Amino acid sequence: xxxxxxxxxxxxxxxxxxxxxxxxxxxxxxxxxxxxxxxxxxxxxxxxxxxxxxxxxxxxxxxxxxxxxxxxxxxxxxxxxxxxxxxxxxxxxxxxxxxxxxxxxxxxxxxxxxxxxxxxxxxxxxxxxxxxxxxxxxxxxxxxxxxxxxxxxxxxxxxxxxxxxxxxxxxxxxxxxxxxxxxxxxxxxxxxxxxxxxxxxxxxxxxxxxxxxxxxxxxxxxxxxxxxxxxxxxxxxxxxxxxxxxxxxxxxxxxxxxxxxxxxxxxxxxxxxxxxxxxxxxxxxxxxxxxxxxxxxxxxxxxxxxxxxx
Numbered sequence: 001x002x003x004x005x006x007x008x009x010x011x012x013x014x015x016x017x018x019x020x021x022x023x024x025x026x027x028x029x030x031x032x033x034x035x036x037x038x039x040x041x042x043x044x045x046x047x048x049x050x051x052x053x054x055x056x057x058x059x060x061x062x063x064x065x066x067x068x069x070x071x072x073x074x075x076x077x078x079x080x081x082x083x084x085x086x087x088x089x090x091x092x093x094x095x096x097x098x099x100x101x102x103x104x105x106x107x108x109x110x111x112x113x114x115x116x117x118x119x120x121x122x123x124x125x126x127x128x129x130x131x132x133x134x135x136x137x138x139x140x141x142x143x144x145x146x147x148x149x150x151x152x153x154x155x156x157x158x159x160x161x162x163x164x165x166x167x168x169x170x171x172x173x174x175x176x177x178x179x180x181x182x183x184x185x186x187x188x189x190x191x192x193x194x195x196x197x198x199x200x201x202x203x204x205x206x207x208x209x210x211x212x213x214x215x216x217x218x219x220x221x222x223x224x225x226x227x228x229x230x231x232x233x234x235x236x237x238x239x240x241x242x243x244x245x246x247x248x249x250x251x252x253x254x255x256x257x258x259x260x261x262x263x264x265x266x267x268x269x270x271x272x273x274x275x276x277x278x279x280x281x282x283x284x285x286x287x288x289x290x291x292x293x294x295x296x297x298x299x300x301x302x303x304x305x306x307x308x309x310x
Contacts, residue, residue, distance in 0.1 A: 010094040013173045016084050017276060028085045034288050035078040041291035042067040058136035059125070062118045063294060065145055069111050070287035076103040077178045077283050084177070097179040098160055105181065106156035108282070109206045113148040115248050116210035116217075122241050123217040127224045155202050162195050177276060178283070211252050218245065243293045250289070254282040 017027050045067045049055045080100065084090040092100070124135045163181050166188035176183045181199065185192045221241060228234045 011091045011172065012094070012097050012179070014080075014084050014090050014092055014177060014179070015173055015175050016081070016090060016177050024085050028082060031078055031081055031085070031284060034284050035074055035082070038074045038078075038284070038288040039071055041288065041295075042071045045291040045295065058121050058141050059118070061141050062114055062121060062145070065114050065148075066111065066118070067291060069107050069114065070290055073104060073107040073111070074284065074287045076100055076107070081177050092179065094164070098164055101163065101179040101181065101184075102156050102160045104178065104283070105159055106153045109152040109155060109202070110148050111251065112207050112210040113152065114145075115244070115251065116213040117144050117148065118244055119214040119217040119221075119248070122244060123221050126221050126241075152206065155206065159198060159202060162198055166190055166192065166195065176279070178279075180279065207252070214248055214252075246293055247286070247290055251282055251286050254278050254286070 017023075046064055049060045049064050077100065080092070080096075121136055124132050128135060159181055163184050166184070167190045168184070168187050169189040171187060174183050174187065181195075185195050185199075188195075218241070225234055225238060225241075
């Protein structure tokens with residue numbers, strides 16, 4: 001009965017990044033600036049793509065999807081982080097925590113698939129240039145986009161439901177700055193085998209499959225580029241892929257290190273601050289850098305952005 005009463009508590013305490021008052025102010029300013037840069041950079045990218053007819057292609061359609069994900073992802077996390085950084089009350093309701101976990105997990109996994117689809121788009125453009133418009137037609141692009149969003153939101157619903165069916169009798173303090181699945185599994189006092197299996201299965205199906213599709217696509221892309229005789233042609237082809245490879249490396253590296261940790265290392269992993277550092281990379285840094293990475297290395301996007309200010 002005592003355990004039942006504990007698990008009906010409808011609030012959790014997010015411990016945040018630091019309890020030092022001076023660091024709190026620094027963290028608040030840093031994350032506020034990063035959030036504003038994320039919103040403005042991704043909005044500018046979306047506007048540039050929408051107003052420029054030359055950017056109405058499959059590649060930029062998926063780039064717009066990525067920008068929408070980054071805006072939504074950051075908006076589901078950073079405002080709460082900013083509030084908790086300066087407020088005395090760092091509690092969050094059960095519903096608020098579940099909603100944050102659902103949205104962030106769904107958007108994070110959707111980004112994995114969208115990045116893989118963008119890699120396939122580069123494969124079609126470079127390795128099958130004569131058939132590119134036929135392969136990456138409008139219907140297929142919408143189907144891939146809709147399928148990515150739908151599958152990941154369904155998976156997120158399953159993961160969140162399983163997470164909040166656990167009994168949290170150890171503590172209501174979440175050693176993190178937002179509601180994420182791994183810290184809650186650590187907090188649980190019951191059997192978490194089903195939750196662990198569901199994470200590994202979802203990680204294998206979504207993250208690893210998407211990563212392998214990206215890797216295979218780029219093996220073919222790089223192989224085709226190396227066959228180009230013109231050094232100028234090789235440089236141009238590599239330039240169109242470099243920005244995407246940078247984004248993929250940053251995002252997949254951090255996601256895998258967070259969600260695919262071996263069980264035997266999990267207690268050690270959570271006993272230090274690496275989980276928070278890793279989470280910061282893919283929840284705040286990656287969404288902020290994505291539009292700048294794509295814009296800096298893409299002449300068409302830069303041209304469209306400059307035209308939007310005229």
